[in-house]
Amino acid sequence: MRVALEADEDVPDGPDFKGMVHLVAAIGLGAQEVGADALAEAFAASGRFGLAAEDWAQMLGAVERGESPPVDWGLLQQRADLLGPIQRASDEQLLRARTVLGGLRMFYGLYAMHALFMPDTPALAPLRARIDEWGMFPILDHVISLSPSPRHFAEGLAVCLEPLFDGLYETLMEQLAADPGLFRVPGDEAGAFGFMETWLRTLREQSGGDEIG
Known part of the structure; x- marks a missing residue:
């Protein structure tokens, strides 16, 4: 986000919350009711292991078709027990x-x-x-x-x-x-005070010079 703002580019899209809804549904209804495709979106949306939805779909689809060892989906429900x-x-x-x-x-x-x-x-x-x-x-x-x-x-x-x-x-x-x-900016002996001054100055510059208090 910071890189996009500094380059005056569009801010990247946020997390895929639709995928997280699938994960919640899998916890509540059971993974079998949700299906491999929806679970693949859910795990990809979580960002864990850096795998894309296609990667998860390939692995989960193999389990669903019986080509890989079965998964104990009951563990997913157990993780929801807070x-x-x-x-x-x-x-x-x-x-x-x-x-x-x-x-x-x-x-x-x-x-x-x-x-x-x-x-x-x-x-x-x-x-x-x-x-x-x-x-x-x-x-x-x-x-x-x-x-x-x-x-x-x-x-x-x-x-x-x-x-x-x-x-x-x-x-x-x-x-x-x-x-x-x-909060020690290299070359600035003012410590945390200098850190805050630098931050406020940057915010003013990025906002076009508007007052920030």
């Missing part, structure tokens, strides 16, 4: 999930703000790179809300009980510890 993991979790696990959720909200926000012309720094770029290496931004974009409702927060807490999210959080925290100067 209340069960919360009820089974210990106090320590819930506290850890809250820490992971809070941390990932911060890292998600830093990544998303890059599209809004936030100055890039030698410390911010590696954080985005780590998220990209894991292929997790599309997932975080569905899980994380910067201003969550109580229900959304509870759903995010349940998700962050998973080792995948815990591992991503640890990786990002290690990267942050390696270079904590997130």
Whole structure:
């Protein structure tokens, strides 16, 4: 998005939310009721593994035709059970999930703000790179809300009980510890103040000089 805006080009289309609707339907109705083609759109829309809908359709179609080993689709419904993991979790696990959720909200926000012309720094770029290496931004974009409702927060807490999210959080925290100067623009000794001044100046330039307070 940022590249398109800087080049004065059309902003790319957003996620394929139709595909995500298919995934929700598969969880609620059963994968067999949805069919391989719709599931292929759903998994491609999630962005996981970087596979296109055609790739998923080929693999899922082979399963549907009996050319590949059957898939235990019951696992898909089990992943939708948000209340069960919360009820089974210990106090320590819930506290850890809250820490992971809070941390990932911060890292998600830093990544998303890059599209809004936030100055890039030698410390911010590696954080985005780590998220990209894991292929997790599309997932975080569905899980994380910067201003969550109580229900959304509870759903995010349940998700962050998973080792995948815990591992991503640890990786990002290690990267942050390696270079904590997130808001230090090279050559600017003003620190965070200079960072904000640079950001506001860029926003004014991009908006044609309109006042931004």
